Amino acid sequence: MSTLFELATPAPDRLAVGPNPLVIGLDIALITSGVAGPGWADHFRTTGLTGEDRLTHIVDTAASFYRNADLVILEGAAYSMAKQVGHDEMSAARWMVRCDLRKRGIPFAVVTPDSRTIYATGRARWKDDDGRKLTPKQVKGKVRD
Numbered sequence: 464m465s466t467l468f469e470l471a472t473p474a475p476d477r478l479a480v481g482p483n484p485l486v487i488g489l490d491i492a493l494i495t496s497g498v499a500g501p502g503w504a505d506h507f508r509t510t511g512l513t514g515e516d517r518l519t520h521i522v523d524t525a526a527s528f529y530r531n532a533d534l535v536i537l538e539g540a541a542y543s544m545a546k547q548v549g550h551d552e553m554s555a556a557r558w559m560v561r562c563d564l565r566k567r568g569i570p571f572a573v574v575t576p577d578s579r580t581i582y583a584t585g586r587a588r589w590k591d592d593d594g595r596k597l598t599p600k601q602v603k604g605k606v607r608d
Contacts, residue, residue, distance in 0.1 A: 484533035
């Protein structure tokens with residue numbers, strides 16, 4: 464069969480290589496928020512702040528970490544945490560960060576808490592040697608191991 468165009472596309476001599484994208488992970492909380500990037504992890508606190516002052520501090524401090532990011536991964540709501548005080552304010556904090564990212568033109572993805580744990584540690588559920596479920600603080604310690 465004859466065609467006007469070459470059907471087989473030759474493979475490039477080498478693939479284009481550029482800088483890795485800067486991806487920042489955020490775990491927004493009312494008292495201590497977590498933030499991580501390639502090869503590092505940190506946190507920031509809202510000690511002594513309440514209401515709008517606390518929310519503004521969360522957005523401004525989080526933005527200082529993600530202002531040059533190519534992508535931000537946000538931990539979404541933990542819907543299994545029933546009767547948790549502060550749901551309304553937590554929701555506001557997450558949405559204020561999302562609105563700030565949108566305003567800055569930084570793409571973001573929202574992941575479940577389990578997905579974040581799987582990415583960071585390799586699995587969602589951790590147990591000790593006796594088969595007891597680890598506390599959230601113990602699981603976060605697995606990230607550093």
